[in-house]
Amino acid sequence: MPRPRAFDERQVLERAREQFWATGYAGTRMDDIAQATGLGKGSLYGAFGDKGKLFHRVFGDWCTAVVEVAEERLAGGPDAEALARLSGYVHLMAENTASDTERRGCLLAKGAAELAQHDPTVAGRSAETMTALLTLLRTEISAAQRHGDIDSAADPERLAALLLTVVRGIEAVGKAGLDPETLRNIADTALAVLPMPEGQKHLATVRPARTDLVPSRPHDPPDSAS
């Protein structure tokens, strides 16, 4: 019975994300978003509440996407390919940052840096996201250990935390200005130093020349949430 909305909510959120991503929370004006989406202020406020609520919505969606990308890459599959999945994921994240020529970084990092200290919602959501990623990584490391690709004496929890740190760290040093080639090397190196089972040499890939440990490395994921 009421008049239906003339806009696609998802599309509006996408445009809003683009704005927040480009200029941060404080740096984005509601007028910008109105302009970018073609919506009037009335519709915008009517549909999403206020600037804060709109950002929370965008930020939450982003976090969901980040975890989904990890799930696509990591969850499921035979133990025999667990190490390859881990490698693919880490390299994907490195590639995302490396190809981010505009240096927009990741909205998760950007939002957390700007707001986590004062906004419990953002703080909570980013923390959830970290633990979700940690769980995915730990599971995969355990799988690789079962298959004998990673030393089973190592603590999967710790290795997962290390890999997560490397992934998030690549984003950080990328935004800080390290060049793409270095970023890709970091991903290689991180995977190369993972402890191999006793008896196997694992050092080779840390040597200067080797960069071929890793299987094919996909570009431009559908939702390239870096």
Place this chain on the structure above:
Amino acid sequence: MPRPRAFDERQVLERAREQFWATGYAGTRMDDIAQATGLGKGSLYGAFGDKGKLFHRVFGDWCTAVVEVAEERLAGGPDAEALARLSGYVHLMAENTASDTERRGCLLAKGAAELAQHDPTVAGRSAETMTALLTLLRTEISAAQRHGDIDSAADPERLAALLLTVVRGIEAVGKAGLDPETLRNIADTALAVLPMPEGQKHLATVRPARTDLVPSRPHDPPDSAS
């Protein structure tokens, strides 16, 4: 012949840093800084130009301090203690983040996240800082290799980049909400996976129980620039 300044420039910069650190660039008002320093707007603008210039000054000083802390910890000393120096540095950085209960994070990361994309000065300064840290780490890794504490077949450049990424990554995941204990473990793990020379086992420290690889770990550095 002119009237001398009644304020201490260093002290004013310190207070300004505190503000920018706490609330970011856009989130900090010049009135806040005036209030915090006790200066009037006229003095503030007369002495530092405008908000942007003031931030650049603060940001630059911070970057200098970050490198200085690394130099104090890393540069100089016998090769025999190079690995210990590396370990001390990485743990110090982890401790800084772990003890940052207010979750302010690091101004370098915060500033870069907020401004690097649009402000070439910030982008350039943060990039310089990264390469300076990289150089310090590489030098120290080479020293440890000479002494036989790290496999000399490994590329010091790559290991340095990995360690830098871990250090910056710890800051990032810390701000994102991982608990202090996990952060400390990450530092342990990163050091434990460094490739040992052939013949030596290096895996032990990745095992759950071990956390004692590292020498004493200082708290509260003079200029605790995390």
Place this chain on the structure above:
DNA sequence: TACCTTATGGACGATCCATTCCACAACTGA
């Protein structure tokens, strides 16, 4: 078709903020 409900979007109000301005203070050198 007439009516009711919701959407729309631009104008508006109130607030906030960076920057400038200015009257006055403080110090130096003659």
Place this chain on the structure above:
DNA sequence: TCAGTTGTGGAATGGATCGTCCATAAGGTA
């Protein structure tokens, strides 16, 4: 002591920004 010069701090300015309001449009329903 007396200019002359620079520092000081708060009031004023001008522009920007968030959120509200309201007259109107557009579906649905009877």
